[in-house]
Amino acid sequence: MIDLETRPLVLDGGLGTLLERRGNDVSSSLWSARVLRDDPGEVRAAHEQFAAAGADVLITASYQVGFGGSIPDAEVETLLRRSVLLAREVRGPLVAASVGPVGALRADGSEYTGEYGLDVAQLRGLHRRRLAVLAEAGADLLAVETIPSPLEVEALALELTALGMPAFVSLSADSTGFTAAGALAEALRTAASVPEVIAVGVNCCTPARVLPALAEAPAVPLVAYPNTGERWDAEARTWHGAPAPLAETAPSWVAAGARLVGGCCRSTPADIAAIAAALHS
Template sequence: MIDLATALAQRPVVLDGGLGTLLEARGNDVTSALWSARVLRDEPDEVRAAHAEFAAAGAEVVITASYQLGYGGAIPDAEVEALLRRSVSVAREAADVVVAASVGPVGALRADGSEYTGAYGLTLDELREAHRRRLHVVAESGADVLAVETIPSLLEVEALALELDGLGVPAFVSVSADSTGFAPGGSRAEALRVAASVSSVLAVGVNCCAPGSVLSALGEAPGIPLLAYPNTGERWDAATRTWHGGAAALADDAPSWVAAGARLVGGCCRSTPADVAAIAAAVG
C-alpha cells in the first residue's frame, strides 16, 4: 500500500469509480434511499468484491460504502456506528490499497437531491452538529484517510472544516462542482480555499459533476494537490431516481486534469472498473 501523502507529492494517484454503479452491475438492488449502504448492511461480501474489482483495475485508493451512512438518516442511529466501521473493514479486506472513509453531505442522508443544492435550511452550528458524531467514528475506524465528498455549499464546507480542524486525521475534501449551492460568484473558490486551510487536508477538488466542469473548478483551487473524480456525464433525476443522457470517456480528459494539478484522479457515479483501468493507463 502506498503512503498517500508521499505519493501525492510525486505523481498522480488513481481513485476508484462508482461503487453503487458496480454493485448494481453485479446484480444488487441500490434503488432505495440507502444506495450502496443497503448492500453494506445486508450483503457485505458484495461490497468487498466490488472494492477488489476496482483495485484489480488499477485503483490505488478505494472509497468506502459509507456515503449515505450517518446519524439521523434512514438507518437507525443504533446501527450506524457498526456499519461505519464495517465499511472500512470490508474495504481493508478487499485489497492492499489506501482506504478512504466516505463522509457525504447532509443531503446524502436525506436522499432528496439536496446534495446538489445545499438547501437544507440549517445554520453553521447545526451543520457542524450534523457531521460531528460521524466524523469522530470514522476518524477512529482505522481508515487511512477521510473522503469528505460531494459537498454542495460553502456553508457546509465551512462547517466540515471547523470539525476536521484538530481531528488529527488526514482527509481530502471534494465539492459538488455543479451544485446550485455555489451559484453566488466566488463561493466555490472560497469553499476550496477554506477546505485547503485545514492542516490535515491533503487535497481538495471536485467530484459528482459533469466532466466538462472539472477544469474550471480546478482553476479556482489553491496551490495544494488537487483531485478530480466526476460522473461520466449522465444526469441524475432525484425524483425518479434514474439516470439520463450519454456517457463520456473519463480517461480522455484525465491527462488535462493532471496538467491542471490533479493528483487524485478517478470516477464517480456511473464509472466502472473499465473506466478506472483506462484512467490508470492515461495518467500512469
C-alpha cells in the same frame, strides 16, 4: 503514508453503479448502504474489482451512512466501521472513508443544493459523531465528498481541524449552492486552509466542469473525479444522456494539479482501468 508527490493516485469509480451492475438493488433511499448492511460480501467484491482495475485508493460504502439519517442510530456505528473493514480487507490500495453531505442522509435531492435550512453549528453537530467514528475505524484518510454548499464546507472545515485525521475535501461543482460568483473558489480555499486537508477539488459533476473548477482552486494538491456525463434525475431516480470517456481528459486534470483522479457516478472498473493506463503512460 499518503504520497501525492511521486505520481497521481487513481481513485476508484462509482461504487453504487458497480453494485447495481453486479445485480444488487440500490434503488432505495439507502442506495449502496443497503448492500453494506445486508450483503457486505458484495461490497468487498466490488472493492476488489476496482483494485484489480488499478485503483490506488478505495472509497468506502459509508456515503449515506450517518447519525440522524434513514438508518437507525443504533446500527450506524457498526456500519461505518464495517465499511472501512471491508475496504481494508482488499490488500494494496489505500482506504478513504467516505463522508457524504447531510443531504445524502436525507435522500431528498438536497445533496445537490445544500439547502437544508441548517446553520453552521447544526451542520457541525450532524457531522461530528460520524467523523469521529470513521477517524477511529482504521482508514488511511477521510474522503469528504460531494459537498454542495459553502456553509457545509465551513462546518466540515471546523470539525476536521479538531479531528487530526488526514482528509481530502471534494465539492459538488454542479451544485446550485456554488452558482454565486466566487462561491466555489472561496469554499475550496476554506477547505484547503485546514492543516489536515491534503487535497481539495471536485466530484459528482460533469467532466466538462472539472478544469474550470480546478482553475478556481488554490495552489495545493487537487482532486478530480467527475461523473461520466449523464444527468441524474433525483425525482425519477434515473440517469439520462450518454457517457463520456473519462480517460481522455484525465491527463489534463493532472496537468492542472490533480493528484487524486478517478470517477464518480456511473464510472466502472473499465473506466478506472483506462484512467490508470492513461496516467501511468
